[in-house]
Amino acid sequence: MAADLSTPARQALIALMVSVERASNPDLRRNYRVEVTKGAREELEREKLISWEKGPRGAIFYELTDKGWRRARQEFRSAPPERVTGPWLLHYATLRHLDSLMERADYKIADVFAGPDPGPATAAGAAGEPSVEDRVRAAYLDLARTPGDWIRLVAIRARLTDVARSEQDRVLTEMDRRREIHLDPDPARNELPQDALDAAILIGGEAKHLITIGRA
Structure with a gap:
C-alpha cells in the first residue's frame, strides 16, 4: 500500500x-x-x-x-x-x-524518465538548432572511440568556435555539476601543448583539460 x-x-x-x-x-x-x-x-x-x-x-x-x-x-x-x-x-x-x-x-x-529534464523549448530549439549542451555531447561522441574515453577539451572547443568562451565555460561547468559529464586534469599536463593548456577550464581553482561522458 x-x-x-x-x-x-x-x-x-x-x-x-x-x-x-x-x-x-x-x-x-x-x-x-x-x-x-x-x-x-x-x-x-x-x-x-x-x-x-x-x-x-x-x-x-x-x-x-x-x-x-x-x-x-x-x-x-x-x-x-x-x-x-x-x-x-x-x-x-x-x-x-x-x-x-x-x-x-x-x-x-x-x-x-530516461534522461534529465531537457527544459522547455527555446526559440533556437524550436527552430531545430541544437543547444550548446547538445553540441558538446555530439562533439564528444564524434571524437571518442567508446563512451567513457577521455577527450581533450581543446578538441571539443574546436567544434564550438562560434560560441563565446564564457558561454562554453558556463555550459561545461553546469553539465559537470549535474554529473552529465566529468572533467579532470590531464596527468601529463606538464607535457601539453599550449593550445591544450589554454583550453582548460578552471573549476574549484583547478585546471581541467579532459572530458568524459558515460564513465561511471
Missing part, C-alpha cells in the same frame, strides 16, 4: 521524478517553483523514498531511491492532493493519460 504522504511531500516526489537526476532546492525552485521543505524531506526520508547529500557551498542535493521511483509511479494512478490549485489538477490529469499509454505499451517508468 502506498505511503500516505502530505501534499508538499507528494509535490517534492513528483519534482524529483521529472528532474530525474539529483537536484537541489535552488534547482527545483528555478525549474518547477517547488522545493523539498524540511517536513517533506523528513517524510520522504522516513519512508526511504529519497536520499540526499551535501554538495558545494553546503547545498543539499536530493534524488529518488528505487523505492521512491516505485512510489512516484503510483502517483500516475492517484487522485490529486486535496485543495491544490488548477495547475496541479491538470498535472494529475496528464499523469492519468500517460498511465494509460504506459499500460497499453508496457512501458516502465525508466522508459519514460
Whole structure:
C-alpha cells in the first residue's frame, strides 16, 4: 500500500521524478517553483523514498531511491492532493493519460524518465538548432572511440568556435555539476601543448583539460 504522504511531500516526489537526476532546492525552485521543505524531506526520508547529500557551498542535493521511483509511479494512478490549485489538477490529469499509454505499451517508468529534464523549448530549439549542451555531447561522441574515453577539451572547443568562451565555460561547468559529464586534469599536463593548456577550464581553482561522458 502506498505511503500516505502530505501534499508538499507528494509535490517534492513528483519534482524529483521529472528532474530525474539529483537536484537541489535552488534547482527545483528555478525549474518547477517547488522545493523539498524540511517536513517533506523528513517524510520522504522516513519512508526511504529519497536520499540526499551535501554538495558545494553546503547545498543539499536530493534524488529518488528505487523505492521512491516505485512510489512516484503510483502517483500516475492517484487522485490529486486535496485543495491544490488548477495547475496541479491538470498535472494529475496528464499523469492519468500517460498511465494509460504506459499500460497499453508496457512501458516502465525508466522508459519514460530516461534522461534529465531537457527544459522547455527555446526559440533556437524550436527552430531545430541544437543547444550548446547538445553540441558538446555530439562533439564528444564524434571524437571518442567508446563512451567513457577521455577527450581533450581543446578538441571539443574546436567544434564550438562560434560560441563565446564564457558561454562554453558556463555550459561545461553546469553539465559537470549535474554529473552529465566529468572533467579532470590531464596527468601529463606538464607535457601539453599550449593550445591544450589554454583550453582548460578552471573549476574549484583547478585546471581541467579532459572530458568524459558515460564513465561511471
